[in-house]
Amino acid sequence: MSAILKIAIQKSGRLSEDSLNLIRESGVDFNKSDNKLTARAFNFPVEFLFLRDDDIPGYVFDGVADIGIVGENVFLEKGKIARVVEQLGFSKCRLSIAVPKSFNYTHCQDLNGLNIATSYPKILGDFLAKENISATIHEISGSVEIAPNIGLAEAICDLVSSGSTLISNGLKEVEIILQSQAVLIAHQGLSSEKSLILEELLFRMSAVRRAKNTKYIMLNAPNKSLDEIVKLLPGVKSPTITPLAETGWSSIQSVVKENEFWDVIGKLKTAGAEGIIVIPIEKIIQ
Ligand code: PRT
Numbered sequence: 256m257s258a259i260l261k262i263a264i265q266k267s268g269r270l271s272e273d274s275l276n277l278i279r280e281s282g283v284d285f286n287k288s289d290n291k292l293t294a295r296a297f298n299f300p301v302e303f304l305f306l307r308d309d310d311i312p313g314y315v316f317d318g319v320a321d322i323g324i325v326g327e328n329v330f331l332e333k334g335k336i337a338r339v340v341e342q343l344g345f346s347k348c349r350l351s352i353a354v355p356k357s358f359n360y361t362h363c364q365d366l367n368g369l370n371i372a373t374s375y376p377k378i379l380g381d382f383l384a385k386e387n388i389s390a391t392i393h394e395i396s397g398s399v400e401i402a403p404n405i406g407l408a409e410a411i412c413d414l415v416s417s418g419s420t421l422i423s424n425g426l427k428e429v430e431i432i433l434q435s436q437a438v439l440i441a442h443q444g445l446s447s448e449k450s451l452i453l454e455e456l457l458f459r460m461s462a463v464r465r466a467k468n469t470k471y472i473m474l475n476a477p478n479k480s481l482d483e484i485v486k487l488l489p490g491v492k493s494p495t496i497t498p499l500a501e502t503g504w505s506s507i508q509s510v511v512k513e514n515e516f517w518d519v520i521g522k523l524k525t526a527g528a529e530g531i532i533v534i535p536i537e538k539i540i541q
Pocket residue numbers: 265266267268269270306307308309325326327328329346347348413414415416417418419420421435436437
């Protein structure tokens with residue numbers, strides 16, 4: 256029997272949709288039904304295990320799952336040994352220490368002697384030890400932000416993304432102790448057959464992710480502006496330039512990074528570009 260790579264994915268939560276989309280866009284088709292804990296892909300040798308995110312590092316460590324997608328925060332907190340194969344760029348957040356707004360905080364040593372409520376005792380403990388801070392860690396499993404208001408702790412350590420939960424609970428963020436995002440982790444010691452399946456999956460995922468960060472751009476420009484425009488559009492290799500029917504004009508096609516997009520568009524217009532068309536890209540194979 257040929258090998259099947261078992262992938263642990265969060266059953267339902269903040270990681271689920273982006274994890275499944277990334278796999279689907281990589282050309283792996285499957286049906287996920289809400290009441291089933293496993294699924295088999297139709298067109299690729301993978302099987303899915305749908306789990307709570309907290310269980311994913313342990314399953315990958317034990318080899319029950321071969322790979323998994325989980326937040327770096329959960330992976331590091333569990334302290335289970337596995338290989339981080341790739342950072343996936345979604346579910347970005349930070350693990351931060353926060354104190355009541357009225358707290359006069361100047362330096363991390365101000366945490367000395369405090370009670371800090373958290374669901375991340377290991378990561379917090381490592382931070383406190385590294386900074387030589389003596390504080391008491393209260394481990395709680397949820398609703399950490401209300402701990403100061405109910406008198407359980409003077410500070411908290413929890414995940415933050417927009418920061419609005421902290422603000423609505425009268426807290427302020429004072430230390431970022433971890434920047435986190437979804438990562439793909441793998442069991443140490445995968446068989447060579449499973450490693451090959453993983454390699455193919457990673458190749459496809461990177462083509463999808465590269466395309467997501469890039470747009471295809473087409474524009475017209477007078478020939479005298481070409482040098483300047485080409486410098487603004489480095490492309491995958493270099494831009495394509497074709498002459499227009501109208502003499503003295505060319506069409507230019509290239510790619511541009513999503514995060515540089517508006518800046519580049521402004522500069523292209525200043526350089527004389529007209530009729531700029533921007534198109535999403537599905538995959539980029541390099
Ligand atoms: O049921 P299961 O155990 O699988 O899921 P879960 O409830 O433990 O996790 P889930 O789905 O809430 O989060 C999964 C992962 O998403 C986390 O481990 C992080 O890696 C990532 N992530 C990204 C976040 C956030 N952003 C986030 N904002 N996880 C939680 N939050 C919470 C945070 O705990 C706080 O309560 O959102 C609140 C703060 O958000 P802001 O926007 O108000 O700052």
